[in-house]
Amino acid sequence: MALLHxxxxxxxxxxxxxFFAGTVGLLRFPDVYTRLHALSKADNLGLGLVxxxxxxxxxxxxxxxxxxxxxxxxxxxGATATSLIARTALARGVxxxxx
Amino acid sequence: xLALAFDGVLALGLLAVAWQALHSADLFRAVISFMVFGxxxxxxxxxxxxxxxxLAEAAISAGITGALLLSALGRLPSxxxxxxxxxxxxxxxxWGPLGALFVLALGxxxxxxxxxxxxxxxHEALARAGAENPxxxxxxxxxxxxxxxxxxxxxxxxxxxxxxxxxxxxxxxRVPSPALPALARLVFPVFLLAAGYLxxxxxxAPGGAFPAGAVIAAGGVxxxxxxxxxALENGPPLRWALASGVLAFLLVALGVMLAGQSFFSYPPAxxxxxxxxxxxxxxxxxxxxxxxxxVGGEPALRRRRWS
Numbered sequence: 001m002a003l004l005h006x007x008x009x010x011x012x013x014x015x016x017x018x019f020f021a022g023t024v025g026l027l028r029f030p031d032v033y034t035r036l037h038a039l040s041k042a043d044n045l046g047l048g049l050v051x052x053x054x055x056x057x058x059x060x061x062x063x064x065x066x067x068x069x070x071x072x073x074x075x076x077x078g079a080t081a082t083s084l085i086a087r088t089a090l091a092r093g094v095x096x097x098x099x
Numbered sequence: 100x101l102a103l104a105f106d107g108v109l110a111l112g113l114l115a116v117a118w119q120a121l122h123s124a125d126l127f128r129a130v131i132s133f134m135v136f137g138x139x140x141x142x143x144x145x146x147x148x149x150x151x152x153x154l155a156e157a158a159i160s161a162g163i164t165g166a167l168l169l170s171a172l173g174r175l176p177s178x179x180x181x182x183x184x185x186x187x188x189x190x191x192x193x194w195g196p197l198g199a200l201f202v203l204a205l206g207x208x209x210x211x212x213x214x215x216x217x218x219x220x221x222h223e224a225l226a227r228a229g230a231e232n233p234x235x236x237x238x239x240x241x242x243x244x245x246x247x248x249x250x251x252x253x254x255x256x257x258x259x260x261x262x263x264x265x266x267x268x269x270x271x272x273r274v275p276s277p278a279l280p281a282l283a284r285l286v287f288p289v290f291l292l293a294a295g296y297l298x299x300x301x302x303x304a305p306g307g308a309f310p311a312g313a314v315i316a317a318g319g320v321x322x323x324x325x326x327x328x329x330a331l332e333n334g335p336p337l338r339w340a341l342a343s344g345v346l347a348f349l350l351v352a353l354g355v356m357l358a359g360q361s362f363f364s365y366p367p368a369x370x371x372x373x374x375x376x377x378x379x380x381x382x383x384x385x386x387x388x389x390x391x392x393x394v395g396g397e398p399a400l401r402r403r404r405w406s
Binding site: 073080087 | 276278279281282285286289
């Protein structure tokens with residue numbers, strides 16, 4: 001059990017790293033498309049690692065599967081929202097950086 | 100120590116977002132700040148160990164009210180940025196002392212409140228109330244009359260909204276991406292699942308009809324917004340669904356009188372079943388009423404199928 005617990009902690013810490021990098025990218029990248037790119041890394045991979053880590057530490061299988069469900073739902077919502085924002089920006093004539 | 104730091108950051112964040120919502124020159128930014136305020140407020144309620152209020156706050160304040168404000172914003176004529184709010188010294192002179200007095204009065208009241216409240220009495224009555232969760236017992240049994248009036252007020256709001264105008268039929272909302280209606284259809288069953296869970300959990304844990312209704316409404320609004328569902332049709336089904344909460348309440352409240360009880364006093368043997376039936380009816384009614392409020396006006400009459 002202790003091994004699983006430590007592995008979970010490791011995964012959560014790795015996830016936090018992705019969230020940190022994504023936030024830095026959101027603040028520092030030059031235009032909306034590159035910012036979306038940074039954000040999706042945090043949302044998809046960062047949250048996936050955090051959820052996987054918490055699922056390893058979960059007391060029951062049902063609880064662990066709920067963490068996985070949360071990740072899947074955020075994946076779907078995040079992908080849709082990202083494509084909506086990017087398509088709207090493109091339709092309004094926002095030029096990608098450097099093009 | 101860590102908890103105290105978290106609460107401090109939360110309190111400061113609440114104040115900052117509230118200031119943003121009131122003072123932002125951009126109305127869109129103000130609305131988003133209001134929604135963020137709702138989410139932070141829900142976290143604050145969790146920290147105050149009131150998960151019931153947190154659920155309602157997140158669903159109603161951040162979700163439904165945010166959607167209402169955004170749709171109102173879409174119908175406003177798009178003028179330039181509003182002029183920044185100027186606060187003169189007269190205002191500070193008047194409202195500063197008044198505000199300080201108000202906060203002082205609130206603090207004194209909070210200190211002077213009777214310490215245990217009515218929690219003990221409620222726990223005494225739980226065995227006969229038909230619900231292990233004290234909040235549900237109070238809402239659905241002990242103070243069911245208050246809940247009846249709340250649901251009635253919501254219905255009244257819908258009626259008043261319908262009497263003002265007919266809804267703008269958002270026929271086939273222009274959607275910039277086919278992913279949005281697909282997502283709305285994909286996650287709507289999850290909304291229903293969450294609402295059912297909240298209903299089921301309400302008897303013994305935080306949950307119940309109000310959060311469940313708000314979740315149903317959020318799913319419905321998402322379907323309408325994404326263009327994944329046809330517009331609401333004004334006909335007997337919709338009207339019965341809107342009235343079902345008030346009707347179910349009155350039916351139960353008057354029905355127990357036939358059994359020799361007084362108005363709204365359930366026989367303890369049947370309290371659990373009655374509360375469960377009421378919760379289902381009320382959550383459906385709340386869901387439809389909130390969607391109707393979002394649509395904002397009387398929907399177009401249903402087309403007759405045989406014409």
